[in-house]
Amino acid sequence: MARKPAQEPAQRWRELVEAVEDARRRYYQHDAATMSDAEYDVLFRELVDLETAHPELASADSPTQSVGGERSEMFEPVEHLQRMLSLDNAFSEDELAAWAARIERDLGATPELLCELKIDGLAVDIVYDRGRLRSLATRGDGRVGEDVTYNVRYIPAIPRQLTGSAGHPVPDLVEVRGEVYFPTAAFEALNDEMLAAGRSPFANARNAGAGTLRQRVDRREAELSVMRDKGSTTVPRLEAELELAKRRLGGLQLIVHGVGVWQGHEPSRQSEAYHALRSWGLPTSDRAKVVGSLAEVQEFVGYYGEHRHDVEHEIDGVVIKVDDLATQGRLGSTSRAPRWAIAYKYPPEVVRTRLLDIEVNVGRTGRVTPFAVMEPVKVAGSTVSMATLHNQEEVVRKGVLIGDLVFLRKAGDVIPEVLGPVVEERTGDERAFVMPTHCPSCGTPLAPAKEGDVDIRCPNARSCPSQLRERVFHVASRGALDIEGLGFKAAMALLDEGIVADEGDVLGLGRDDLLRSQFFTRAEAGGGRVLTANAEKLLTELDTARSRPLWRVIVALSIRHVGPTAAQALAREIGDLDRIAAMSAEELAAVEGVGPIIGRAVVDWFEVDWHRDVVEKWRAAGVLLAEERVEAGPRPLDGVTVVITGTVEGFSRDGATLAVQEAGGKVSGSVSKKTDFVVVGENPGSKYDKAVSLGRPILDAAGFAVLLEQGPEAAAAVATTGAP
Numbered sequence: 001m002a003r004k005p006a007q008e009p010a011q012r013w014r015e016l017v018e019a020v021e022d023a024r025r026r027y028y029q030h031d032a033a034t035m036s037d038a039e040y041d042v043l044f045r046e047l048v049d050l051e052t053a054h055p056e057l058a059s060a061d062s063p064t065q066s067v068g069g070e071r072s073e074m075f076e077p078v079e080h081l082q083r084m085l086s087l088d089n090a091f092s093e094d095e096l097a098a099w100a101a102r103i104e105r106d107l108g109a110t111p112e113l114l115c116e117l118k119i120d121g122l123a124v125d126i127v128y129d130r131g132r133l134r135s136l137a138t139r140g141d142g143r144v145g146e147d148v149t150y151n152v153r154y155i156p157a158i159p160r161q162l163t164g165s166a167g168h169p170v171p172d173l174v175e176v177r178g179e180v181y182f183p184t185a186a187f188e189a190l191n192d193e194m195l196a197a198g199r200s201p202f203a204n205a206r207n208a209g210a211g212t213l214r215q216r217v218d219r220r221e222a223e224l225s226v227m228r229d230k231g232s233t234t235v236p237r238l239e240a241e242l243e244l245a246k247r248r249l250g251g252l253q254l255i256v257h258g259v260g261v262w263q264g265h266e267p268s269r270q271s272e273a274y275h276a277l278r279s280w281g282l283p284t285s286d287r288a289k290v291v292g293s294l295a296e297v298q299e300f301v302g303y304y305g306e307h308r309h310d311v312e313h314e315i316d317g318v319v320i321k322v323d324d325l326a327t328q329g330r331l332g333s334t335s336r337a338p339r340w341a342i343a344y345k346y347p348p349e350v351v352r353t354r355l356l357d358i359e360v361n362v363g364r365t366g367r368v369t370p371f372a373v374m375e376p377v378k379v380a381g382s383t384v385s386m387a388t389l390h391n392q393e394e395v396v397r398k399g400v401l402i403g404d405l406v407f408l409r410k411a412g413d414v415i416p417e418v419l420g421p422v423v424e425e426r427t428g429d430e431r432a433f434v435m436p437t438h439c440p441s442c443g444t445p446l447a448p449a450k451e452g453d454v455d456i457r458c459p460n461a462r463s464c465p466s467q468l469r470e471r472v473f474h475v476a477s478r479g480a481l482d483i484e485g486l487g488f489k490a491a492m493a494l495l496d497e498g499i500v501a502d503e504g505d506v507l508g509l510g511r512d513d514l515l516r517s518q519f520f521t522r523a524e525a526g527g528g529r530v531l532t533a534n535a536e537k538l539l540t541e542l543d544t545a546r547s548r549p550l551w552r553v554i555v556a557l558s559i560r561h562v563g564p565t566a567a568q569a570l571a572r573e574i575g576d577l578d579r580i581a582a583m584s585a586e587e588l589a590a591v592e593g594v595g596p597i598i599g600r601a602v603v604d605w606f607e608v609d610w611h612r613d614v615v616e617k618w619r620a621a622g623v624l625l626a627e628e629r630v631e632a633g634p635r636p637l638d639g640v641t642v643v644i645t646g647t648v649e650g651f652s653r654d655g656a657t658l659a660v661q662e663a664g665g666k667v668s669g670s671v672s673k674k675t676d677f678v679v680v681g682e683n684p685g686s687k688y689d690k691a692v693s694l695g696r697p698i699l700d701a702a703g704f705a706v707l708l709e710q711g712p713e714a715a716a717a718v719a720t721t722g723a724p
């Protein structure tokens with residue numbers, strides 16, 4: 001995302017919006033960051049500045065207007081009683097002073113300030129109803145989070161019952177907010193264990209914490225009980241996995257740092273609220289400190305800047321809050337963050353390591369990117385040996401030579417960055433990096449896409465092995481058609497074994513194709529070969545992928561500049577790939593959320609013969625290329641609510657859901673009296689028991705087919721209310 005010179009503000013705005021949204025999606029949904037917090041902060045700040053300078057660019061759905069974070073589909077949604085806001089950041093003493101000056105001006109006095117550590121964990125919202133824990137949820141998008149209540153029984157750090165006292169009675173209803181985290185030592189032990197078990201370690205403590213809290217322990221227990229009943233041989237493995245999951249949950253800690261709804265005798269200060277919370281048994285930080293001046297805030301910030309690693313958990317800054325709750329109320333909040341609090345962020349951490357070499361990588365769109373290969377070094381909790389250098393100019397700008405000792409930065413997260421050389425350590429044996437003139441993958445001469453471009457590209461888009469591999473892999477990626485079982489290795493195997501010639505062939509893959517592959521088959525006792533379990537899974541996944549929403553198909557096409565935001569705009573406004581292909585650059589540019597650069601890129605893309613062949617191959621494979629399909633067909637299941645549990649024969653999980661939705665029905669995650677049908681496949685979960693106990697109509701795979709083909713009346717006639 002390096003800023004290119006003389007770029008149009010509108011184009012830069014779109015790029016930033018896309019990058020920020022993409023980073024948020026990955027961060028919140030997949031528990032893995034693709035960019036460092038520091039990089040994210042820089043982008044976000046640039047976006048805010050750009051919108052300040054060009055207010056015409058800002059729109060209501062800009063990420064600057066929202067808290068960020070989305071829910072994953074895997075969990076039941078829980079609506080927070082009160083919205084969970086985010087925090088504004090200060091990256092320097094000056095910015096901190098400016099915030100303090102502003103509130104002082106607004107209030108006409110210096111308020112007492114509460115200084116706390118900013119815990120690098122996972123935000124949670126916990127509701128206690130008459131002292132009893134009612135729900136534990138992740139933040140989600142700030143309004144609705146994911147329900148992880150079930151896991152609470154395995155997290156001793158989170159009390160399930162609050163204990164009041166005469167001085168501090170427990171309110172009838174109280175919503176507390178806090179941070180769930182792995183203490184650094186527990187995180188390191190966990191990662192050692194992961195490595196010993198041959199599994200990949202977590203990049204940092206926050207990811208480990210998020211991954212741990214967001215485990216579906218309930219599903220695993222249900223699966224285990226079914227497998228036990230069946231006497232399955234997988235029982236010991238499932239038991240071991242479940243044990244590990246519980247042990248990990250047991251290692252999580254909580255620090256409470258805020259309250260939402262509070263029904264009962266209300267405190268008048270945040271610090272007083274902490275005393276009450278602590279007296280009921282909730283863990284609060286004993287490092288929080290009320291101070292009376294900015295100088296004391298700075299002292300607190302300075303102290304923990306020096307002693308960051310003496311704290312038992314990761315911190316990435318200090319949070320400063322106005323202590324008096326009535327004053328907080330007077331200062332109020334924006335749609336994203338309160339005005340009465342600010343997060344001072346520490347600068348990212350820096351280490352030194354040897355730059356062993358600079359190699360180049362050829363990306364999906366042919367961009368040739370140099371990257372640093374370094375002596376492995378531990379920084380901010382994980383070991384790093386590679387870092388992107390973006391382009392040749394960047395290598396020159398950073399002034400690094402191969403063989404240099406370099407500064408490497410990584411701010412408690414994933415993407416490392418080479419800052420520059422330790423010049424005084426040079427021996428004279430270092431050598432400059434020379435950008436190759438030919439593609440390291442296919443040997444084609446490299447060139448900038450157009451004159452003056454910083455990036456150079458391999459123009460052999462159609463058959464450069466690197467680009468092909470990246471494109472095939474991209475088709476299956478989570479942001480595109482989300483095909484599990486088609487990872488990088490599988491993409492490589494399909495191409496190397498000649499099973500697919502390019503991304504066009506991927507969606508049409510069938511059983512016979514995969515049977516020709518070594519990668520997707522294994523030898524059988526009799527001498528023949530059979531599909532592996534992964535291959536079987538891939539076949540079902542491909543089935544689902546063919547009816548994914550249009551915007552995902554558009555993303556999967558690898559059109560330059562077209563990410564999820566632009567693709568969603570096109571799908572929403574035009575709704576049909578053939579119509580998009582027939583539009584002029586001007587017409588496309590007029591679509592809200594598209595603009596001239598993307599409009600041009602779409603037209604250019606469709607002008608290439610083999611690109612159109614890809615679309616035709618997908619069409620022939622049955623990929624849905626228009627959006628109207630849901631509304632177009634008859635809706636026999638209008639108003640019908642279905643719950644699906646277990647794997648329904650002939651459908652992938654998403655496939656069964658989609659089938660109901662396409663017939664106009666609603667799929668719900670939990671069984672209630674309002675559920676019209678419960679579809680029970682193989683290995684059903686606890687929803688089956690619930691369906692029986694509530695006497696809801698139950699359908700097996702055959703009954704499900706009746707429902708889809710003949711409608712609810714016919715299905716009711718074949719449904720049971722006992723075992724199917």
Ligand code: IVH
Pocket residue numbers: 084085086087116117118119120121122123124178179257258319338341343
């Ligand atoms: S107060 C309305 N205090 O940082 C204010 N947040 O970057 C809500 N965080 O979403 C937050 N330590 O999850 C607060 N001592 C602390 C915190 C803290 C970590 C997290 C919190 C928030 C995020 C914002």
